[in-house]
Amino acid sequence: MTKQISDNLHANDNVDNTEEQAIFSGLPGSVFFQAVEHAPIAISITDLSANIIYSNQTFSRETEYSKEDVLGKNESILSNHNTPRIVYESLWGRLTQQKPWEGVLVNRRRDGKRYLAELMVAPVLDENNKTINYLGMHRDVTELHMLQQRVQNQKEMIEKVLDAAHTSIVLMDQENRVVLDNIAYKTLATDIAPIEPGALFLSKLKEDLGADFNQQKLKPGQTIAGHEVTLEVGKGKQHRIFSCDYSIVGIGDESADGFFSNPVQSYQMLVIKDITEMRHRERLEHMNAMQLLIAEEESVYHLREALSGAMFKFQQPLNLMSAAVRMLEQSAAGAELSAEKIVEVLKEAIQIGQDTCSMLEGVVPQRKPRSFGSININEVLRNVLEFSTPRLLRNGIQVVWLPSVYVPAIKGRESRLHSMFKQLVDNAIDVIELEHPVRREIEISTRVEREEIVVSVADTGPGIQDAMITKVFEPFFSTKSNSTPSSGRGMGLTLAQEVVTEHCGTVSIDPKYRDGCRILVHLPIDVQEG
Structure with missing residues (x-):
């Protein structure tokens, strides 16, 4: 048997003037036999009818068939009989053309257990270039296939989960090129086009956080979470609010060069959630x-x-x-x-x-004490105007809203300030409603003067006579000849004075204003409770 295999393996020994002949002519055939016999891959040699004439030790371990069990038997004893016919047609088609074939078959061991065999079959040619045998080599790739399939399944599941999420998720390299994204991100990209959302949100983070945003200092696993970004999106420049999470993701190098050193490449991950509706x-x-x-x-x-x-x-x-x-x-x-x-x-x-x-x-009910908190006066006035919108519309009153671009937050009692400014706006509406001036307008403005915020509430009513400017702050005094549901009993400005005093401020009537009445409220920025 050794001599037969050696002769087959050296079928081209009579071919002269080749480099291979010069190299191997000095090796005895037993060396080739031992190399094949102990090779760590299952090897079998068949005749032209696929009947096995040789199998090595690894073949026996893989298939659990001994040499005696398979000699003279057809290779089909390993078949699980569920391989598609087209696979075998492809295999024999290649062998007929004297070309090798590679593929994966479902084999069955002697005990009936199935396994995946990565198979390569090649024709063995004699000196006349005629096929005399077939050489088959295969290895068990069941576990490898299982791992590959598991990776593929996990990849598909992750993609499905990401695509099902209503949150935009994107992974970018250090050049801000998109590596991975989900459907929500693609939709956002359509809304923001032609600007790439990832790059836009990164620039916003850098702009808002300044020195606090330094991606070089962030390590894999660290996150900048919950930073809000406001954008004008779409053709209609719709105002939308997003919550952004930014983190660095470390991914191992996949190249051969990184096999031993295992360098980590840093990628940027952005999780962008539209919270416009929630904030609304x-x-x-x-x-x-x-x-x-x-x-x-x-x-x-x-x-x-x-x-x-x-x-x-x-x-x-x-x-x-x-x-x-x-x-x-x-x-x-x-x-x-x-x-x-x-x-x-x-x-x-x-x-x-x-x-x-x-x-x-x-x-007499006592007023419940409420603690001081941080308050944006512009926000308070916007709320008051929103509360008063039905009355303003019903009376055809135009509002001129002139807020300062930047108003620092003050310490105060939010509900008390809301009540006070609403009382001032209600007073202005009452005057216009009762007096019916030709010009029906209320102007509200804010500005910062030194260490104070000045709020002006002006109406186009008949105004207040100079002699009455101080008297109107007295309890139960009113310039209104008729009562209205919101007019009270002459305590409106008294309430305003009480609230402003709580906040260490002042309230007064502008004596120089002649187009109606203008109330000026001065609130210090730095106020201590109590």
Whole structure:
């Protein structure tokens, strides 16, 4: 057998003048036999009918068939009989052309277990270039296929999950070239085209964070999370808000050069979530909550106003009676019985009245103290205008809104400031509603002067006479001849003065303004609670 295989392997020994002949002519055939016998790959040699005439040791280990089991048997004993016919047609077609064939077949071991065989079959030619045998080599690639399929499955699952996400995800190299993205990112790219979203959001992050954004210092696994970016998107320049997460992803080098050194390449990952709708809902919820707070404060305020007014009015006759008692007591005929009885009755009435006043004072609702927080005055005024929009539209009043581009945040009580500015706007609406001026306009502006924020609320009503400028801040004083649902009882500017005083500010009427009435509110930027 050794000699037969050696002769087949050296079928071209008679060919002269070749480099291969010069190299191998000195090697005995046993060397070739031992090399094949102990090769770490399953090798078999067949005749032209695919009957096995030789198999090596690895063949026996892979298939669990001994040499005696397979000698003279057809290679088909390894077949699982479910390989498509076209595969065998391709195999024999190549061999007929004296060309090798490579492919994967489903084989079956002696115990019936199936495995994937990566097979290469080549014709063995004699000196006349005639096929005399077939050489087959195969190895078990079941585990390799399983791993490859698992990787493919995981890749497809990850892609499906990424594409199903409503969050835009993109992976970019250090040159900001897109390596991997999902459908949501592609949709965003269509909206922002022709600018690449990844590069745009990176530039926004660098612009907003400045020195805090340094991708060179970020290590794989570290993240800049939840940074909000606002963009004008689409043909209509729609205002949209995005939340961005930025991180560095380390990926191993796939090239042969990196096999031992295993260098890590850094990629940039952006996770972009459109939170416009969420922020809109949050704003609506905040507005609704603020409206409830303002309504509660206004209700308590009007109740306090009514009770305070009642006590004020009730105190007047008590004062008159007290004066009458003093006059009677001081009269020359104070000892007369009738005067004593009158004094006694009046004192009793005064006592009852004072008890009633004390009782009314006891039921006056107290204002709930609220803690100071960071407040944007422009935001407060925008909210107030939104609250007042129905009345403004109903009365055909035009609003001129002139906010300062930059207004620093102040410390204050948000609901109290909302109530105060709403009262000022309501006063302006009331005046225009009652007086019917030709020009129906309210102008609201903000500006920063030194360490203060100045808010101006101006209307085009008849204005306030110079003699009344200080008097209008007195309790229960009103310039309105008629009452309206929101006009109150002359406590509007008193409330404004109370709230402004809480915030260490001032409120005044501009005496130089002649187109109506202009209220100026000065609020210091640096205010300490209490």
